[in-house]
Amino acid sequence: MTGRRRVRIATWNVNSLTARLPRVEEWIGYAQPDVVCLQETKQADSAFPHEAFAALGYETAHHGDGRWNGVAIASRVGLADVSTGLGSGEDEQGTRVIAAECGGVRVLSVYVPNGRALDSEHYPAKLAWLAGLRALLDRTTSPDRPVAVCGDFNVAPEDRDVWDPSQFEGMTHVSRPERDALADLESWGLVDVFRRLYPDDELFTWWDYRGGSFHRHRGMRIDLILVTEVLADRTTYGLIDRNARKGEKPSDHTPVFIDTVVG
DNA sequence: ATGGTGGCCCGGCCA
Numbered sequence: 001m002t003g004r005r006r007v008r009i010a011t012w013n014v015n016s017l018t019a020r021l022p023r024v025e026e027w028i029g030y031a032q033p034d035v036v037c038l039q040e041t042k043q044a045d046s047a048f049p050h051e052a053f054a055a056l057g058y059e060t061a062h063h064g065d066g067r068w069n070g071v072a073i074a075s076r077v078g079l080a081d082v083s084t085g086l087g088s089g090e091d092e093q094g095t096r097v098i099a100a101e102c103g104g105v106r107v108l109s110v111y112v113p114n115g116r117a118l119d120s121e122h123y124p125a126k127l128a129w130l131a132g133l134r135a136l137l138d139r140t141t142s143p144d145r146p147v148a149v150c151g152d153f154n155v156a157p158e159d160r161d162v163w164d165p166s167q168f169e170g171m172t173h174v175s176r177p178e179r180d181a182l183a184d185l186e187s188w189g190l191v192d193v194f195r196r197l198y199p200d201d202e203l204f205t206w207w208d209y210r211g212g213s214f215h216r217h218r219g220m221r222i223d224l225i226l227v228t229e230v231l232a233d234r235t236t237y238g239l240i241d242r243n244a245r246k247g248e249k250p251s252d253h254t255p256v257f258i259d260t261v262v263g
Numbered sequence: 264a265t266g267g268t269g270g271c272c273c274g275g276c277c278a
Contacts (some may be wrong), residue, residue: 016270067271114278210267
């Protein structure tokens with residue numbers, strides 16, 4: 001590992017890897033990411049298709065217990081020092097975070113709890129989970145290092161990250177406490193690097209399956225790549241690949257990736 | 264029209 005290398009880091013909530021494997025293989029084939037963070041595999045560790053990724057040249061690590069959640073990292077630039085969970089009391093729902101060292105970057109694949117509704121007990125649990133993620137970063141790495149926290153945050157950081165803010169009043173994903181919890185996580189030393197690259201509105205990563213939302217451009221940007229400044233400063237490109245939301249049996253999320261430089 | 268679509272897997276729950 002000498003010299004500077006470009007790495008393409010991607011994240012995708014696949015909404016069941018069992019249902020989505022053909023689309024994931026297809027996407028990896030043309031997008032050629034070096035690291036892919038997956039969320040909502042909905043698989044037990046014993047069911048994860050390590051061989052399918054190995055055939056494409058990727059090492060994989062997965063953390064899941066079956067029906068709910070499930071996160072993974074696939075890497076073709078090395079995969080070491082894997083750890084799972086928040087390591088604190090906030091991840092009782094489990095199987096929502098996995099981390100690994102990939103080509104000189106500490107990569108985390110995260111699936112933040114949905115929260116369901118502002119008056120649900122799952123809502124304060126979501127806020128606590130985000131605080132627990134910051135605590136995990138504090139214990140395991142440093143903002144001076146190359147770190148990429150990638151995943152489905154279930155929070156739209158700003159009003160321009162939803163198709164119509166008036167439709168979301170009183171709902172999760174846009175509330176002040178959720179946005180504050182995300183901002184507090186970023187204040188650890190992370191940059192929403194995709195937004196830094198593209199200040200435009202209407203750049204969404206998720207569209208409801210219902211009501212033709214995708215074709216009506218009714219979405220939200222909730223899948224984020226948060227990186228430390230050493231990576232943000234060297235990020236040359238980023239893309240939300242809307243093509244993966246089209247066609248046969250798409251996930252309701254589409255992948256996001258960035259190109260950055262390590263070393 | 265508190266609906267609608269899709270994944271889990273077959274009765275609702277979750278997103």
